[in-house]
Amino acid sequence: MVDLGGLKQAVIDGNRNKVVEFVKAALADHMEPQGLLTNHMIPGMLEVGKLMAEGEYFIPEVLRSAKAMNGALEIIEPLLASGKRENSGNVIIGSVDGDIHDIGKNLVGMLLKGNGFLVHDIGVSVPVAKFVEAAKGIDGKIILGMSALITPVLDEMPKVIKAIEEAGLRSRVKIIVGGAPIDQEFADSIGADGTAHAAAGALTLAKRLLT
Ligand code: B1M
Numbered sequence: 001m002v003d004l005g006g007l008k009q010a011v012i013d014g015n016r017n018k019v020v021e022f023v024k025a026a027l028a029d030h031m032e033p034q035g036l037l038t039n040h041m042i043p044g045m046l047e048v049g050k051l052m053a054e055g056e057y058f059i060p061e062v063l064r065s066a067k068a069m070n071g072a073l074e075i076i077e078p079l080l081a082s083g084k085r086e087n088s089g090n091v092i093i094g095s096v097d098g099d100i101h102d103i104g105k106n107l108v109g110m111l112l113k114g115n116g117f118l119v120h121d122i123g124v125s126v127p128v129a130k131f132v133e134a135a136k137g138i139d140g141k142i143i144l145g146m147s148a149l150i151t152p153v154l155d156e157m158p159k160v161i162k163a164i165e166e167a168g169l170r171s172r173v174k175i176i177v178g179g180a181p182i183d184q185e186f187a188d189s190i191g192a193d194g195t196a197h198a199a200a201g202a203l204t205l206a207k208r209l210l211t
Helices: 007-013 016-028 033-053 059-080 103-114 128-136 156-166 184-189 199-209
Strands: 089-095 117-121 142-147 173-178 194-196
Touching: 007 016, 007 033, 007 059, 016 033, 016 059, 033 059, 059 103, 089 103, 089 128, 103 117, 103 142, 103 199, 128 142, 128 156, 142 156, 142 199, 156 173, 173 199, 184 194, 194 199
Parallel strands: 089 117, 089 142, 142 173, 173 194
Antiparallel strands: none
């Protein structure tokens, strides 16, 4: 069994080569990708956030860790995406206008894809109108997922919901919101159909909302 004791620290150090090496070795040893993320890599990113908040880390250090994380996700994605084949439904996902964080959004998208959803990732810093256009472009019942990591952009979420209502799409568009600053109370207050703290919860919610 591969010793993953150093994986979290390699994420904190932003050592992409080391992170990728750990992940490749763990996968070769038939370890579950989800466990690598939940038990080692995400706790590493949370520590990076703590160091950032304490003024120990600045943007270059945080970016280095994000690149290390993304390097590993490139390897993990095909495995997460190779799950269920039947179509579970359409999901549009994006980070709201003003927010360029995408690691969490990408993870949610990967897990949904791996469970048969057709995921339309419309990127980061997505303006209200682009969410609406994307929803108009897909027929039938769909899920629209918005991600936000920084509090100043949270107001974008009710704006998107209002625009979806005004476009007459709300009855067939289920809206889920997520990201570190979001809780159930906030989701309820803006009239979203649900929220989840992590990718696995987003999957459960998406399944529930589309069936
Ligand atoms: Co930023 N950043 N950052 N950052 N960054 C945070 C979010 C922060 C908490 C750090 C801190 O101060 N402690 C803080 C926000 C404070 C606040 O407003 N509450 C912050 C700040 C302030 C900023 C800048 C403003 C810094 C500056 O410029 N002075 C700036 C903003 C840029 C912008 O968006 N306009 C900025 C920039 C950056 C980088 C570019 C350097 C980089 C992003 C790189 C990238 O994403 N490609 C970055 C990073 C990496 C972070 C931290 C350290 C890590 C985020 C992350 O990737 N986590 C973060 C600290 C933290 O979160 N504690 C921080 C790992 C990821 C797997 O988790 O994204 O939470 P997360 O996703 C989870 C869940 O939230 C959930 O599931 C995911 C998987 O389990 N989830 C959903 C997410 N989306 C979902 C959607 C759903 C459902 C669930 O349904 C649709």
